[in-house]
Structures are given as C-alpha cells and as structure tokens.
Amino acid sequence: MKAEMKVIEDANREALKRMLSGDPVLVDVIPAMEAITELKERMILHAGPPIGWDGLCGPMRGAITGIAVFEGWAPDLEVAEKLAADGAFDFHPNHHFDAVGPMTGLTTLSQPVMVVENRTFGNRAYCALNEGLGKVMRFGGNDDEVLDRLRWLRDVLGPAMSKALRSGDGISLKSLVARGLTMGDEMHQRNVACSGLTLRAMSPALASTSTDTEALSDILSFIGGNDQFFLNIAMAMGKAIMDPVRGIEGSSLVTAMSRNGTDFGIRVSGTGDKWFTAPVEMPEGLYFPGFTEADANPDMGDSTIVETIGLGGFAMGAAPAVAGFVGAGTASEAANFTRTMGEITLGENPEWTIPALDYLGVPTGIDIRLVVETGLSPTINTGIAHKEPGVGQVGAGVVRAPMACFEQALHAFAQSVGVS
Amino acid sequence: MSESKVKTLLEEPLRVVNIGLEGFAKELDQQGVKVIQVDWTPPAGGDTKLANLLSKLGT
Structure with missing residues (x-):
C-alpha cells in the first residue's frame, strides 16, 4: 500500500472511532449570548455556508427581518428589511460558532439555545428550540404569531427546561436515539418517538421545578403537541458528535x-x-x-x-x-x-x-x-x-x-x- | 469455447446478467428472457481525471 493510502486509512479509522465514541447529553437551555460569547448586537448566525444579504433567498430574508424585530433592532419588518439591505447586520454561519439551526436556522443574542455536551471529548454544541410546524420563523414566518411564540420560548419554555435539566444529570441522547430508531423515527422528518421519549424523561423534573401550574400545562402541551420537537436536539447532538x-x-x-x-x-x-x-x-x-x-x-x-x-x-x-x-x-x-x-x-x-x-x-x-x-x-x-x-x-x-x-x-x- | 458448449448455449433458454445500462435488460425482459440487472456506472461517472485521482487515493 502506498504511503498516502495508509495515512488516509489510519486517519479515517480515527475519524470513525471519534464519531462512534461520542457521548452526547442534553444538559441545559441557556440564552444564546451566554452560550456563544462572541455574539453581539445586530449579529445574526444563519444556516448553511457563508452568505450575504444580497444572496439570500425569500424565507431567509423573511426570518431575518422577523428576528430583527424580535431582538428590538427594528420597530417593524419594513425598517428591518431596509436595515438589512443597508448592511446593518453582521451575518455568520452557525457552524462557525459551535451551533446549528434548522431551515433558516437563525441564532441571535436572546434566543434560548439547547446545550448538548459530548462527554467523551468535553465539547458543547447549541441549537435553538423547535417552534412547531406551519408558520414559524425557521420556514421564513415573521408575523406577530411567530414572534409571540419566540417570546414564549425565551421567557417560559427555555428557563423551565433549564431548571429541569439542571436538577438532574441531563438526558443521555445516544440511548434515546437508539430507542427512537426502533420506534420508527429517522430523526429528521420523523421525530414522534424521540419527542415523546424526551418529554417522558423531562416531565418529572419539569413538574418538580415548576411553581406555575398554568405555565407547566402550556409547556407539556407544547412539547407533547410538537412531533418535531426532538429535531433541534438531534441537530445539536449531531454537531456535538462531529466537531471532535x-x-x-x-x-x-x-x-x-x-x-x-x-x-x-x-x-x-x-x-x-x-x-x-x-x-x-x-x-x-x-x-x-x-x-x-x-x-x-x-x-x-x-x-x-x-x-x-x-x-x-x-x-x-x-x-x-x-x-x-x-x-x-x-x-x-x-x-x-x-x-x-x-x-x-x-x-x-x-x-x-x-x-x-x-x-x-x-x-x-x-x-x-x-x-x-x-x-x-x-x-x-x-x-x-x-x-x-x-x-x-x-x-x-x-x-x-x-x-x-x-x-x-x-x-x-x-x-x-x-x-x- | 468448444463447439458443443456454443451449441448448448444457443439451444437452451437464455439467462442474462446485464451490467450497467438498464435499457438492455428491459428489452430482454419484455421478450420473456430471464435477466438480472446489476446497477453499475463507471467510477466517477466516467470522468477520467477524477477516476485517476481516486485510484491514487485508495478507493
């Protein structure tokens, strides 16, 4: 075997070993600004490889104008679009900051992000909470309904999940995904089983750390009614596994x-x-x-x-x-x-x-x-x-x-x- | 191939393994010939530069 082929074979063996030995655990939900300390005002992380405003597609533009209003950088969508076109926002890929996001995948200062820790290698990866199906920001939605849901994720669900996860040792994802595969999930377009398993794992801690039964009811209904809730967890898990x-x-x-x-x-x-x-x-x-x-x-x-x-x-x-x-x-x-x-x-x-x-x-x-x-x-x-x-x-x-x-x-x- | 083997081949029903372009297999199938289709394409879709590179990279 030629020397370079031996190098490739050895390197790939090591790469596969690192992938398979990853031990991803969902440990927390924290504001993006705490997770990614490089984040600044008017800085927007997005899905995919690097791109500027001029090259962005419709739904990505829609989500960006929405997130600018959500973060208080613009009073309305029209002003937000003008600011974006004038170069007021700083765009970077999520992947450059240990993060990932589904579809438009925007990550900004005050959004809550889930934290998945790869306990074999000690690295962490982040992904925002899943908003549900239909008209949502990840698909380019940006009206009041979409922004109100983002505020609820930031003010209610994120902090509640944080308290619940911090009260224990986190949720081990490798075994959870193994069960999900036997229950008909593939973890991209079908997350019914894993979303249910996650809710089952978190419910006791969500209840024991909650002081507001109405909020708790809303949380349980939201997660229980969102078949894709686990997608964003699977994504943070994927990033945590691949970065090493x-x-x-x-x-x-x-x-x-x-x-x-x-x-x-x-x-x-x-x-x-x-x-x-x-x-x-x-x-x-x-x-x-x-x-x-x-x-x-x-x-x-x-x-x-x-x-x-x-x-x-x-x-x-x-x-x-x-x-x-x-x-x-x-x-x-x-x-x-x-x-x-x-x-x-x-x-x-x-x-x-x-x-x-x-x-x-x-x-x-x-x-x-x-x-x-x-x-x-x-x-x-x-x-x-x-x-x-x-x-x-x-x-x-x-x-x-x-x-x-x-x-x-x-x-x-x-x-x-x-x-x- | 000996003459007897050729004779046998022509006298017995054809059994065909077709590698690559599926159209040949379909034609035979429509004529009632037993055919097994094997999906195959040249390495790198026939791009000789890429195929040459791949041969040096150990695939």
Whole structure:
C-alpha cells in the first residue's frame, strides 16, 4: 500500500472511532449570548455556508427581518428589511460558532439555545428550540404569531427546561436515539418517538421545578403537541458528535453538510474548516393542501448534520412511514435508501440499529472518495419552505447533496495529502 | 469455447446478467428472457481525471 493510502486509512479509522465514541447529553437551555460569547448586537448566525444579504433567498430574508424585530433592532419588518439591505447586520454561519439551526436556522443574542455536551471529548454544541410546524420563523414566518411564540420560548419554555435539566444529570441522547430508531423515527422528518421519549424523561423534573401550574400545562402541551420537537436536539447532538472529528489530517470523512437556501456546503475533516459549495437543489416531495412545487424554496438548513451522523435519509429504513410523508415511496424502497447510503460510508453504527433490516447499523461516516466514485450523493429528508418571505412550511421531501461539492472537496483533499 | 458448449448455449433458454445500462435488460425482459440487472456506472461517472485521482487515493 502506498504511503498516502495508509495515512488516509489510519486517519479515517480515527475519524470513525471519534464519531462512534461520542457521548452526547442534553444538559441545559441557556440564552444564546451566554452560550456563544462572541455574539453581539445586530449579529445574526444563519444556516448553511457563508452568505450575504444580497444572496439570500425569500424565507431567509423573511426570518431575518422577523428576528430583527424580535431582538428590538427594528420597530417593524419594513425598517428591518431596509436595515438589512443597508448592511446593518453582521451575518455568520452557525457552524462557525459551535451551533446549528434548522431551515433558516437563525441564532441571535436572546434566543434560548439547547446545550448538548459530548462527554467523551468535553465539547458543547447549541441549537435553538423547535417552534412547531406551519408558520414559524425557521420556514421564513415573521408575523406577530411567530414572534409571540419566540417570546414564549425565551421567557417560559427555555428557563423551565433549564431548571429541569439542571436538577438532574441531563438526558443521555445516544440511548434515546437508539430507542427512537426502533420506534420508527429517522430523526429528521420523523421525530414522534424521540419527542415523546424526551418529554417522558423531562416531565418529572419539569413538574418538580415548576411553581406555575398554568405555565407547566402550556409547556407539556407544547412539547407533547410538537412531533418535531426532538429535531433541534438531534441537530445539536449531531454537531456535538462531529466537531471532535474536524481537522484530522488525511481523513476524507465529511464533518458537516449544510445549506443556506442558495448554496449547499460541505466540510471535510482532512481539509479543516474550508467550505466546498455548489448551488443548492430543489427537494422532490409532497405538498400541503393548496401548495405546489411552484411555491417551493430550494433546500435549506443546518439539519443535514443529522444525515452527517447516519440518521435522517440514511436511516430511512427505520422509518417507512416517513418515506410516504416525504414522497420517497414504499417501505421496501425506504430500506433501499439506507442500503444505498451504506455504499458511501465508512462503517455502521453498532449502537444505532434498524430492527426491520435485521439490526443493520445506520450507515456512518460519509467518505468523499466513495461519493465521487459511486456517483451516489447523500440522501437528505427535508422540510420545504415557501419561496416568499413570511409564509412558512409548504411540504416535505427528499433532496440530494450536489455532487459538485464532493468533487471540489476531492481535489482539495488530494492536494492536502500530496496527491495530484 | 468448444463447439458443443456454443451449441448448448444457443439451444437452451437464455439467462442474462446485464451490467450497467438498464435499457438492455428491459428489452430482454419484455421478450420473456430471464435477466438480472446489476446497477453499475463507471467510477466517477466516467470522468477520467477524477477516476485517476481516486485510484491514487485508495478507493
């Protein structure tokens, strides 16, 4: 074996080992300004690779104007949009600050963020609380209903979850996800089981630390009525698992996949924190009544961190129900998605298995070499936002990561190991 | 291949393994020929530069 191949093999073995040995625990919910001390007034973290106002899509613009009003940086949406166009806001990717966010994925000073600690490596990752379905900020919603919900998350749910989580040792996520997979979740477009398991784990502490029964009732109703509540926890978990895998010299493993509604970006362990980007693709899926493909915005969000750790589209075989929801076909076709992703990954996760596939471990560790060689790009399960600001979610579907990202990454990776 | 083997091949029902382009398999299937389709594409979709790079990177 040539020397560079040995380096790559050893580096990838180490990368996969770090992924599989991660021990993510949900430990707290705190204001973003406490979690990410670099955050400042008028600084907005967003989903995906770097982008400026001029390149942003409709729902991203809608969410930004909404968050500017929420943070008190503008009196209304119109002024907020003018400020944004005049360069008043400072935009950065969540990924540059240990954070992730679904769809538009905005993170700003006063939003509460969930804290997931990877106890094997000691790093922490952050993600805002899930707002529920329909007209919400992550899908570009920005009216009073959306902003009032964000205030409730900040003033009621966030502090209550913080008290509950701090009263114990946190919620261990690895085992919770393992159970969720056996109950039909894939942790991207289906989180029914894990949301329920999380509520079950937190309820006693939420009750014992609460002094306001009406607020407690609202909290239990909100979490219990939100099938996607766990998505944001899964995302922070994904980020906490992947960050220790960054920067391993010679590793061709993908450490992040993310989209800002305009571009899709990936990062590779052996090439450090460089983004490899290409225009994002349009999901194929099913639409809510009254909406069609003509209403859809291209793919968006940091939620592809879930696929990066072997869940979501990679674990479709665990969740045949979601295959129907996202328009991906039958139960047997769902299994094919998982098996196909096995062709572009370095291994399987022995702790996250799929009973219906004879306890096959979810495909884990995307290798850019295998993606380019096979021509099989990662399958992503995703929500679909309306292309206009302020409307919200219009459907759900499946989308592929653009092959151009992986081809660019392969050239840079080859250079990094001295191959041309 | 010996003459007898060729004769046997032509006299017995065809059993085909088709690698790559699915259209050939579909045509045979429509004519009642037993065919197994194997999904295959050239490495890197036939891009020789990328395929050359991949061969040096150990896939």
